[in-house]
Amino acid sequence: MNALEQIHTLQLEVSPQYSRTLRTRMDACTPEEVALLEEVAGMILKIAGKDLRSYCEGYNWICDAFLREELEFRRSGEYRLKTFADAFAQVYDRPEVMVPYMRGLLMTQLWWPNHTSALHYLRHSFLPTLPDGYSFLEIGPGHGLLLSFPANDPRCASLEAWDISESSLTETKDCLHRIGVHRDVRLRKKDLYEAASGTDQFDGILFSEVLEHLEDPKGALRALREALTPSGKLLIHVPLNSPAPDHLFNPESDTKLLDLVSSCGFNIESSAFYPQHGFSLEQAVANKLTISALVVARKNDADL
Numbered sequence: 001m002n003a004l005e006q007i008h009t010l011q012l013e014v015s016p017q018y019s020r021t022l023r024t025r026m027d028a029c030t031p032e033e034v035a036l037l038e039e040v041a042g043m044i045l046k047i048a049g050k051d052l053r054s055y056c057e058g059y060n061w062i063c064d065a066f067l068r069e070e071l072e073f074r075r076s077g078e079y080r081l082k083t084f085a086d087a088f089a090q091v092y093d094r095p096e097v098m099v100p101y102m103r104g105l106l107m108t109q110l111w112w113p114n115h116t117s118a119l120h121y122l123r124h125s126f127l128p129t130l131p132d133g134y135s136f137l138e139i140g141p142g143h144g145l146l147l148s149f150p151a152n153d154p155r156c157a158s159l160e161a162w163d164i165s166e167s168s169l170t171e172t173k174d175c176l177h178r179i180g181v182h183r184d185v186r187l188r189k190k191d192l193y194e195a196a197s198g199t200d201q202f203d204g205i206l207f208s209e210v211l212e213h214l215e216d217p218k219g220a221l222r223a224l225r226e227a228l229t230p231s232g233k234l235l236i237h238v239p240l241n242s243p244a245p246d247h248l249f250n251p252e253s254d255t256k257l258l259d260l261v262s263s264c265g266f267n268i269e270s271s272a273f274y275p276q277h278g279f280s281l282e283q284a285v286a287n288k289l290t291i292s293a294l295v296v297a298r299k300n301d302a303d304l
């Protein structure tokens, strides 16, 4: 059995309540997606080791928690939490929540097509556009899987990641070790808002699934602008209309997100929007359905 079949079989056993969507997911994959999923599944086997079942259980945890938040979002039209302090108390400061959450999030890279599309975008539409010998920063690497792509890219000369969470940095370190990354990766406990000092600059910055966790998204984008070299590029991956136990900021639509990024001193180089349930972008925006948004931006000369 290959890695993908092995994980899919165990996931079906652990998640009979999600078997229909899990089977549909595999049936709808293109051959190119299957190749990427097989590669990611191989990495997940190494990361999870003998704990694979608990990663599959983490997937149940995340689906159940997101469903509860979705019902609340349908009633109120807003995310439940408003402050970082609430998210810290209810999620970040509770290992019994964080562990299944991060493990489940890792499994969504396989089972949620919008997450797989975001991985594909990073790999094929972002990294190849960076210059030879590029320097790279990831903000909020969490489980660490995304960082493995620049880490395994021979064109990447230096690699760094910042996270405010000690446990996330440990997860990232373990992940890179288990998937056999032997190069130097500078992992720093550092708040992204410190980027505003502009002392460290990078050719490429990955800012994936972090913006929606922040109270001050504009301040964050302006800070990251200072951490780009003059021709550097920022890849933002953020979900729209995606209620979760620790999400604070909802960009709501493609146009509002692009306006926000532009207003922070960036030119938009490219963007892609992946609605979660196979709806069109227009349907997803009109009905406030989840969309994974990817935006590549370069800083401009605007005086902010």
Ligand SMILES: C[S@@+](CC[C@H](N)C(=O)[O-])C[C@H]1O[C@@H](n2cnc3c(N)ncnc32)[C@H](O)[C@@H]1O
Binding pocket: 105, 139, 140, 141, 142, 143, 144, 146, 162, 163, 164, 165, 168, 190, 191, 192, 193, 208, 209, 210, 213
């Ligand atoms: C949902 S995880 C994202 C994991 C991964 N990047 C992905 O796309 O799946 C969010 C991560 O951002 C980190 N984070 C949140 N606020 C941050 C801040 N102000 N500065 C740096 N990291 C932050 C969290 O600790 C967590 O590890």
